[in-house]
Amino acid sequence: DNHFYIIFMTIVTLYALFGDDLRILLSPKSGDPIFWGFSVAAMSLFLLELVLASFAQKDYFLGFYFWLDLIATVSLITDIGWIYNEMVGGGDISANNASQASSLARAGRGARVGTRAGRIVRLVRLIRIVKLYKNAHKALEKNAGVDSDEITAEELQQIHAKNDSEKEVEKESYVGQKLSDLTTRRVITIVLIMMFSVPILSLDTYIEEPTSFEWGLQLISKFDDTPGHPGYAQSFNTFVSESDSTRNPIVSLNANGRTFDSTSPTLDELRTIEVLVATYDGDRYVSVHDNRKNIKVSAGLGIGRTIFICLVLTIAAMFFSNTTNTLVIGPIESMIKKVKKIAKNPLEAAQEEENQALARERLNKNESEESKKKRLKAEKDGLYETDILENTIVKIGALLAIGFGEAGSAIIAKNMEKSGDVNPMLPGKKCVAFFGFCDIRQFTDTTEILQEEVMVFVNEIGEIVHAIVDSFAGAANKNIGDAFLLVWKLPDEDTKWSSEENNLTVKPTIRAGQTAEMACISFLKCFGGINKSRNLYKYRSYEKLNERMPNYSVKMGFGLHVGWAIEGAIGSDFKIDASYLSPNVNTASRLEAATKQFGVPLLISGNLRKICTPRTQTKMRVIDIVTVKGSNEPIEMVTCDVRESLIEVEFPKRQKNKSQDKKMKKVRGRIERNRYKQAAMSNQIQVSEKFELDEDIKKLRSPYSKEFFETFKRGFDLYIEGDWMKSQECLNSIEGKLIDNDAPTLLILNYMKSHDFKAPPDWNGYRVLTEK
Structure with missing residues (x-):
């Protein structure tokens, strides 16, 4: 499959297709041995390729292409005059045997056989086109693999930059290969059968109509039957003179002993196939004519026919494959591609589909009227079953990613990478992360009052908290009724083994510090998001809630800690949760519970505070040092002071397409998240700047001097x-x-x-x- 080899064999194949016709068109008879030598070399190369391919290529030996290649190789014998002329018979016509009527007649019979055989041979030669087609197909496969389906929306440049860096050369699916190969085989078979059927079922192949030269010889013989008749000489001379005015001027004539030989051209200058021999009354009357004009035209037509068949094979194969590829192979390969993406990274796969959906929506706004009509017509006609299946796979993948979260992505990937039974109970993996725990205040009373509506209530809060945490590179892990577990997992490069603690700890890196600060900032932003929310504002005026809890508003408590944990599946084959097990997760929960005792909405452990930059540490306040239940290790209780009541609710303008705008906002937010995270991890920006630049945080902290x-x-x-x-x-x-x-x-x-x-x-x- 080397490029140079493919190019070289393509050149050899082109010679095999056009070499013999070019020999007749461009070369005199004296140049034939050179072309025959090239044909011998081409045949040798084809034979060598046939043998090597039989050993190297799977399913090639005795397969469809093996027999075609074998026939094409053997057909090269017809281009080697040293062999083919002997096979056809008749030998060579020369001046030495031109005077012998029997020799001319024998040569004539050989020429007729050669002409008839040539019609079949030219068709057999077309089988070599298959070799050309195969070489071209190989070359295309070598250059294939770059996905040209690009989205031009400006917000997706960052995502495409990441995809391009990770993009692998895509290979044609096994089903696509098989179907494409089968279609090509059928097209080749049909075209060759049709081409072969024309001469085989044609009368000209088996019976030749008498020519005018034969009628002329018959006329000469009539006068020759009467000895001394003056018409004999006249008819002989007329035959010679009239023949010169046709496309086949006379070269030699033997009329019962009386002969004529042309001086230009001579028989020595003509190939066997370039002479036209007419006979009458056995071997008594024989005429030889120059047929080079017709042979050259035939050679030119042969080149044209070969090119035409090449085009027919290519266009037919493309035409028959195109519909199948569009309706079946394309969707199947797209599904396989999506499944592989889900297997590699379920979260990124789900997000990428959203990104592409947004990009398509934005491109649709700028599309031309014609393309818009086509798209609307396609939507009106409905989706094909393959489209429905592909969309279902995307939705299932998205639901898997949402259901399992970041902690469960490894479970999804591992089970989709291998075939066989599903095994969700994979061994856990130790990691280091920042764990955030938040709780909705007065949830029991709220549940009793809201009843069924409590689900909407919790989801509205969850949407705010999860969106903000996601925008600062965190991940929602567990939803426990009134509480959420949120995680900022550190990569292995930012962890180290501590001999003092005999466990994994945080390595003091820029990325670890920036991640710790993003966790703190995200919780501060949650206070602003909850109090600005128009959806949550309506509960302040809920009569039953105010009767039970006067001046009710949504309040939450947050706890934040850092440490090691075991990430993995918890449960059984009946139900699993992808989560984290560790005393550090429990510590984050206890910190959140302690917010009620300390009267602050946010408690941060001293261990996390130490990872932050000095600039951020000045924004925090150590309010106590305690030991919690189940631990003798003192913990610094740290808060970041805020007054939630200072944030006022926002009433945004009503949107016409709320669902679509919400989706676009989500994707834009994720793109901004990726940019912000990348800039923070590379230390291009300082997360601590949010304390001075973010309006909500400034307002929340304004009372504290x-x-x-x-x-x-x-x-x-x-x-x-x-x-x-x-x-x-x-x-x-x-x-x-x-x-x-x-x-x-x-x-x-x-x-x-x-x-x-x-x-x-x-x-x-x-x-x-x-x-x-």
């Missing part, structure tokens, strides 16, 4: 050091002066008050968190 943070830190440091009297004085200067109702400040003051503002003798700078 630099003086407040400095004062609280002084009081907190004294609290940790055990100097509670001075800590009390410092913290009391905050309430009512720097800020109102700061729950962490009041909590520490109350705790110190319970001990009469004296640290216990066993005070080590942290306390036990009694509540779960």
Whole structure:
């Protein structure tokens, strides 16, 4: 399949197709041995190729193309005059035997046989076209594989850049190969059968009508029967003179012993097939004529016929294959392509389909009227079954990706890569991630009041939280009624083995720091998204909710922690969940639960705070150091202060095509997410800039001044050091002066008050968190 070999054999095949006709058209008889030598070389190469292909190519030996190649190779014998002239018989016509009537008659019979055989031989030679077709097909296969179906929408440039870098050379499907090969075989068979049937079923192949030259010889013989008749010489001379004015001028004439030989051309200059011999009364009257004009025309027509058959084979094969490819093979290969994408990365496959759907929608807006009419007509005619099946595969893949999430993508990929039984219970994999846990406040009361509507309520909140987390490179993992588990998994390059902890930990890299900050920022953005939501605003005026919970509004608590976990399938063959098992996941849950005790909507572990940049750490506040139930390791309780009530609801303009605009917004958001993540991971932007640039975050944090943070830190440091009297004085200067109702400040003051503002003798700078 080497390019140079294909080009070389294509040239040899072209010679095999046109060489003999070019020999007759362009070369004199003296040049025949050169062409015969080329034909011997071509035949040898074809034989060598036939033998090598029988060993190297699967299913080639004794197959369809084997027999065609064999016939085409053997047919080259007809182009080798040293062999073919002896097979046809008649030998060579020369001046030495021109005077012998019997020799001329024998040569004439050989010429007739050669002419008749030539009609069949020219058709057999056309089988060589198959070799040309095969070589061309191989060349196309070598150059094939680049998908030219590109989307030109500007927002998809980033996605296509990624796809192009990962794109592999696509191979024709097995079904496509088989069907294309079968179609080609049938086209070749039909065309060759039709071509062969014409001369075989033609009367001219078996019976030749008498020529005018034979009638002239008969006329000469009439006068020759009467000895001394003056008409004999006259008819002889007339025959010679009249023959010169035809397309077949006379070369030699033997009329019962009386002869005539032309000086130009001579018999030595003519090939056997270039002479036309007429006989009468056995061997008594024989005339030889120059038939080169007709032979040259025949050779030219042979070249034209060969080119025509090439075109017919190519166009017919394309025509018959095109409909099948469009209706069957194309959709099947597209389905296979989509299944492979799902197997490789279910999440990306689902997202890519959305991206392409959006791009098609945008291109449809700019399409011409003619193409728009065609598209609408196709939509009106309905989808083919293959289109329905392909769309179903896409939907199933999307549902799998949504149902299993990022944690389950490996389960989907592993099971789709291999055949056989489905095995969802794959071994888990240890990883390091940032785990976020969030909970809807007062959910039990809300459920009792909303009843069936509670599903819509939860989904509306979930849509906001999941969308924001996704926009900051996170992934929704688990939905547990009123709670959501959210994950920012780190790649293996950003983890390391810690001998101190005897486990995987975070490596201090730029990517890890940026990811930690994206997790924090996303939760801050959730406060803004929840309070701005028009869908959630309606619950504030819900009468029954306000009766049970006065001044009701949707509130949530968030906990954020970092650490190792086991990612994998949890459950049985009846039902599995792709999730994470680890004490660190439970810690994130306990942090969220502790937000109620500490009176803040967000609690972050000290371990995560240390991974953030110093710039972001200044935006956070350590509000306590505690040990939680089930652990003796002290944890820094960190918050990022916000006042949710400062965010006002937004009432966006009503959209005509809400569903389509929502889909476009989702895809655009994902594209922006990819750009933002790529820029953050390469340190082109700083995630911490969101604290100064994002309007919602600025408004949420506007009540908290630099003086407040400095004062609280002084009081907190004294609290940790055990100097509670001075800590009390410092913290009391905050309430009512720097800020109102700061729950962490009041909590520490109350705790110190319970001990009469004296640290216990066993005070080590942290306390036990009694509540779960």
